[in-house]
Amino acid sequence: MPLQRLLIDRARFRALAPEDDLHQALEVPDGWQPAQLPGCVHLDLLRNGQIPDPFFGLNEAAVQWIGERDWLYDCTFELSAEQLAQPYVELCFEGLDTFAEVYLNGAHILSSQNMFVPQRAAAKAHLRAGENRLAVRFESALRRGKALEAQHGVRAVWNGDPSRVYVRKAQYHYGWDWGPRLLTAGIWRPLYVEAYQARIAELHVQPSLSDDLARADLLVQAHIQGEAESARLTLYDPSGALIESVQVAPLDSAVRHTFTLKAPRLWYPHGYGAQARYRVVAELIGARGVLDRRDVRLGLRKVRLVQAPLADQAGTSFYFEINNVPIFCSGANWIPADSFTPRLTATRYHEWLKLAVEANMLMLRVWGGGIYEDEAFYELCDELGVLIWQDFMFACGMYPAYSEFLENVRAEALAQLKRLRHYACIVLWCGNNEDYQIAESLQAYDPDFSGAFAQTAFPAREIYERLLPKLCAEHDPTRPYWPGSPYGGKSVMDQTVGDRHTWEIWHGNIADYQDYARYSGRFISEFGMQALPILPTLEAFTAPEERTLESAALRYHNKASEGFMRLNHYLTRNVGLADALPEYAYLTQLVQAEAAAAAFESWRLGWREHGKRYIGGALIWQLNDCYPAISWALVDYYLRPKPAYYRVKRALAxxxxxxxxxxxxxxxxxxxxxxxxxxxxxxxxxxxxxxxxxxxxxxxxxxxxxxxxxxxxxxxxxxxxxxxxxxxxxxxxxxxxxxxxxxxxxxVDYSAARLTVTALGEGRYRLSTDRPVRGVWLEAEDADGRWDDNLLDLLPDEPREICLTVGVGGVRRVRWYGGFAQM
Structure with missing residues (x-):
């Protein structure tokens, strides 16, 4: 019988106290509420009307108790006698958040302590034909982290509770300078039962391209659990046409075969060529037909991180070559697109990534304080031609390196390497975000030391410089590894080696954004400027009486230290202050747009000919938000672009x-x-x-x-x-x-400009002026409206036409620096 998969998507849940007995709690009839799987406790409570929307007003503070409780999930599922008769029946959890104990029909079968490690448990001995009961107890990650902290010591962090460094959970759940503290728990990725005679436990296709790109060898390896007579391996070209099919007998529970392609069709980032992808299908064959089937779509491309001496400057370059083509990697940093990731869908990922491509972004950096994203994210990046700088999930902290923690990290890294290594879009594995920087700030980092890292004040170097690079070399040798971001030279602030986070503007000494060129690096992997989101988004998280500059709700949604002070600093120096919220919001948006353009434009000038590629890329902080906020994002939580998005789109053309x-x-x-x-x-x-x-x-x-x-x-x-x-x-x-x-x-006073906006029909508008005017911003009647261009500088001899590409209705108002008009 072919492998059968039974998805479990319904459960019930309730809160537990630490001292509560699980088996007794399961028999208590009261206090249960329905739950959806995959999910998390906050979403289940919200769906059942038990908590207010944590994203609105000050409600985040009112739901902090959730992260301090234990939670019990209970579900039943039916198995047939035929399914139970299979040689293997296993329970599969693609994600448990985070400290979980799993019981099947009363028997303990699994413990988990890492949100990022899928779990699979042999279950046949505990199952019965008919109804079965599965219970999962989630302990408070905050309480468990505090216990580990008490055992091993308090460690320094930037952002969030310091106990987070002991917990292998999305670090932004503890709160960040752009997001709320919402400590989730639950079955956050799919849960199912598999019954089978034999399955493909792992399918790996390792491509090797010749230096001249004229030949590709595809080494296919399939690891088998169970008994199968043979395996069929089939290769299809990017158009779906059959290239070759072979039947191979298993040897030591594995099959291997190498396909060879002459003149292979290559995968390129968008703008440089097609996103061609081959498909490899593996099938296990038994006496009665196919037992299991898996397939991989594979883009063929050669990646090289070029760090070479420069012709006339100190240090070395830092840029990527894709298929022997040097590429200036412009783009943005990516954080999880929701505080509650189970509600992210492939459709929503597509909307986000389409926005990135339309803004001419070539690279996104999946930041190390979030999650290893769902396969849908990487599949879409492959499809759309978006390069990915992939951090491992460590951020802004002095992580430990005791033996149990290292084993936990090893399991996590191995699971994610095997899950993601076939995606062409990923061009770099990176050890962490800003951990070398915090270590340097504490004088705990000695770049010349190479001894027993775990015994030093910066023990996590054992992870970043030994454990992770070794695993990457063994399991994914086709792309480079980089120890951290920022990293390079004797200091993370070095402007001549490695990558750099340029925060002298906004953080640091609050330097002028006009001076971005002074704070360059070989690759700038973070920089940014805050701005308020557009008015409909501000209205989405505030009550009418809270829509003032002094409101507690407004300020609560700016998580940055001294956020409004820094906003006001840049307004005062560049555009002046405003008392009314709509005008203040627009001015912050204009400054953000000007700052982003100044950075990208100055750094693109550092991309010259061979030997003079002084700057290899720039990634703005950040593309997206995890909830409606005042942040550095170019596009807010609701997929509504801020004005800076359009300015960046033109700067990256x-x-x-x-x-x-x-x-x-x-x-x-x-x-x-x-x-x-x-x-x-x-x-x-x-x-x-x-x-x-x-x-x-x-x-x-x-x-x-x-x-x-x-x-x-x-x-x-x-x-x-x-x-x-x-x-x-x-x-x-x-x-x-x-x-x-x-x-x-x-x-300059631009208020005297006579601006004309003429509706041309079908969402098109012509804009003209009698004198130069800055920052013309059309606000659509539709809160979710998007334009093909916006935030324009207009000149007398050059009327401009723009079009509403998403949304319905017309223009609600037009603003520019110095004036506005209601339409």
Missing amino acids: PLALILSAEGPKVTCWAVSQRLQPLEATLQLDCWSLDGELRDQIRAVVPIGANGATLLLTHSAPSAELCVWSARLWQGEQIVARTARFPEPLHS
């Missing part, structure tokens, strides 16, 4: 113009990710602030491939303040444009 000004002199650059040089016509205009064209230059310019090209330098015709605009033409089409306004923004 495959072909973009960059203007820099110093006094009356302006310099124009082009940055291109195209792999062939091109020629275009550059038009550079100088506008007075009242809308008079003072100067214009047109020139045919060559633009180099895959890098930054200096196009021209020019001086203004007078010392008066002016606005520069640049447009790049190919034939009659504008292929890139930008503008440079005087800094800081509040040095």
Whole structure:
């Protein structure tokens, strides 16, 4: 009989005190409520009307008791005599959060202490035909962590309760500077029973590409549990056509075969080529047919992390080559898209990743304080061509390295390596987030020491420099490993080696965002600026009377230390303050947009020709939110882009113009990710602030491939303040444009501009102005409306058309720096 899988998706649950006996609790008729699986206790309580929405107002504080209790989940399921007669019957838990004891028909069968380790238990001896009862007791992760902390000592952390470093659970559940403290528990990933004669316990396809990419060898290895006569291995090309099928006899519970491809079709990140993926199917064959079947979709690509000397600067490069093509990896950091991850669906992942691709982002960094994402996330990244920098789940803490903890981490890393290694999108495994940085701040990190790490003040180096790289080399040798982020050189702040987190702007000395170029690195894996979300999102988590700048609810949803003080600092220096919430929100959004563009543009200029690839990538903190908040996110929890999203989209365009000004002199650059040089016509205009064209230059310019090209330098015709605009033409089409306004923004009054918004039908609008105007933002009537472009700088001779691409209705209001109009 083929493998049968019985999904268990319904249960009941109740709270327990630590001293409560599980078996007695199961017999108590009162206090039970229905639960959905997969899920978590907060969602079950919310669904049953037992708690208020933790995301609204101050409700987070009112639900803290949940993380301090134990919880019991109880479910029944039916097995037939035929299923029970199979040689193997097993209970499979893809995720238990976190400290769990599992009982089947009264017998203890499993203990778990790691949210990230799937569990499988032989169950046949405890099962019966008909109804069976499964009970799972979840102990408070906070209480268990505190007990481990009492045993092993308090360790330093940034964010959250310090006991979290002892608990292999999503660290952001303990609260972060952008998210709430919501300590979940539950069966957070699928639960099922498998009954079988034989199964494919593991299917691994390890590709090897020749240096010239003309040949690929695909080593297929299938590990078998149970008895099968043979295995059939089949390879299909990216269009679905059969390439080859072979039948192999198992040897020592495994089968192996190598497929060879000549001129293989390769997988590329979007914008560089197709996302071709082959499919390998493995089938176990018994006397009566197929016993089990698994398949893997596989993108073939060669990854190299290039750290080489530079022609004329100290240090070494840090950039990725995909299929021998050097790539500037622009993009963002990714956090879990919900505090309650069981409600994330493939559809929602697709919406998020589509937003990233449409913003011209090539890479997302899956940050180390969250989760190893669901397969749907990585499958979509493969499909859409998004590169993934994958952290292991350690963040901002001094983690221990005693033997039991190391074994727990080993099981976690091995499980995740085997689960995720066939995804082409993942191009780097990284040991942690900011653990070297916190160690350095405590003077606990000596980069020259290589002895017994576990005996030092920074014991987790045993994990990051020995355990994890060894496991990666053994189980996933096709991509590089990096010990941490940031990491490199004698200090994590080194600007010449490795990757860097640039937080001198916002954190640190609260430097001006106009100075991002001063705080560069070989790869900037974090930087960012906070902003409020759009008004419908603010309204979603506040009552009407709380929609003021002084409201407790508003401030409660900014988790950053001194968040509003830092927002006000950047407003004061650049755009001025506002008393009303709508105007204040817009001003923070404008500053966030300007800061993000200043960073990306300055660092893209560090991507030059071979030997001068000074900066290999920049990942903004952060793309997304886990709940509705005031944070660094470009897109809020409800998938609503902030204005900065559109500004970043233009800054990361495959072909973009960059203007820099110093006094009356302006310099124009082009940055291109195209792999062939091109020629275009550059038009550079100088506008007075009242809308008079003072100067214009047109020139045919060559633009180099895959890098930054200096196009021209020019001086203004007078010392008066002016606005520069640049447009790049190919034939009659504008292929890139930008503008440079005087800094800081509040040095000019733009309120006199006469802005016209004309509805053209079918969601399209034309915007025009009589003089230069900054930051034109159209607010859609539909709270979830999205545009093909927004937050525009307008010039007198260049009306712009934009279109509402998601949502219905029209424009509710238009804002710009210095004014707004209700529509």
